[in-house]
Amino acid sequence: MRIAIYGAGSTGCYLAGQLCLSGFDVSLICRPTMKKNIIANNGITLSDYQGFLQTVMPPAMITDIDQAPIDIPFDVIFVTLKCHQVSSIAKSLIAITHSDSSIIFMQNGLGSFDSINQSLSHCNLLQGITPFNVLQQPNSRFHKGTEGVFTLQTNHHTQAIQAAMIKQGFGCDLHQNMLPIIYGKLLLNLNNALNALSDLPIKQQLSHYASRRQLARAMTEWLNVCEAADIELHQYTKVKPQWLPLILSLPNMLFTLLAKQMLDIDPKARSSMWQDIKAKRQTEVDFINGAVVKIGKKYGVKTPVNQSIVEQIKQLEQRD
Structure with a gap:
């Protein structure tokens, strides 16, 4: 082969x-x-x-x-x-x-x-x-x-x-059926842009309550879109996708206690979108957060958080 x-x-x-x-x-x-x-x-x-x-x-x-x-x-x-x-x-x-x-x-x-x-x-x-x-x-x-x-x-x-x-x-x-796999992965990929905006390693970024809350809101929008479109999401974590926004919204002490798997990552790990921003390359935000906005419009679901994230990444892309 x-x-x-x-x-x-x-x-x-x-x-x-x-x-x-x-x-x-x-x-x-x-x-x-x-x-x-x-x-x-x-x-x-x-x-x-x-x-x-x-x-x-x-x-x-x-x-x-x-x-x-x-x-x-x-x-x-x-x-x-x-x-x-x-x-x-x-x-x-x-x-x-x-x-x-x-x-x-x-x-x-x-x-x-x-x-x-x-x-x-x-x-x-x-x-x-x-x-x-x-x-x-x-x-x-x-x-x-x-x-x-x-x-x-x-x-x-x-x-x-x-x-x-x-x-x-x-x-x-x-x-065999990749649709739930890809749609479920998109839920996790919504953090790519937020990690780029934070300019922090992922583990450190997720230790901040405000950053997790923003991710939780972005995820909730995608979950609402998928519900409206009757789309099943593959489960990547120990909890069902629908529970992730709640887990992310917990206070720091409870989140650290309950989300050990989510935090079991290299302290230096960063998202690919962060790498693209640092290398002054075009990002994939239109295909990630932008996809949430696009499909949301199709099904009449409002997605202001993901729309704002797209706009912020576009601003970073345009910097010299």
Whole structure:
């Protein structure tokens, strides 16, 4: 099985590292700076908050997909680009796939999958999520700061990937219906923007009552939208999604006592949106908090908190 990671940034490199260590032939399609950094540091180093540490060199790294001599199409392509970048790559994906290829879209948020779905009808289009935080660190090191394993839609390719990753000790979850998975993950992703706005590590941010209350209000809006749309949410925490706003709204002492799992994260972990703001890149806020606003309008549910968060992130994006 030949696998490509299209748009290998923080999450893509972490996924590539796990796949390489699981015995797969993996090619990175990445920026020249990423390739240079990986070569300079003799590979991708994976670490996590529980002490895992291992380095692996990807078999191939491609920086210009249109110029690369790809004689044999890839069997599986993981697309780990940002949401707003997905719609422009249909032709490139067609050129490097065959009739039985699986293309797995690993984006946060809602909307990007629909934007490219019709252009790739000849392939098996799947979705996946990364339910944990990855922070890029110096020396080509990619650090997993929270719990969770890669979660993919089920087919013959992902079943083989799951078996190999579990054998290696990484874990991998498969689901046939990804809608509750993705909508449930969006509930947790609503903190991405708030973490960027706080400019604090996630663990420290969640220790502040006012910040948790704002997250609780944003979550409540999404829960109200999902109820109006009759959408089921997958449960990622020990409590049901509907209970999360209540837990977050507890005073600090009670929250610390009852939310141990939520706080069992690396003290340095930050959201991907924080990383984008610091790197002066466009964020995915339109596909996360903005999706809450958009779907809320469709079902007549007011979402002022998420609308305000979108506006604040847009202001940060425009700063020099």
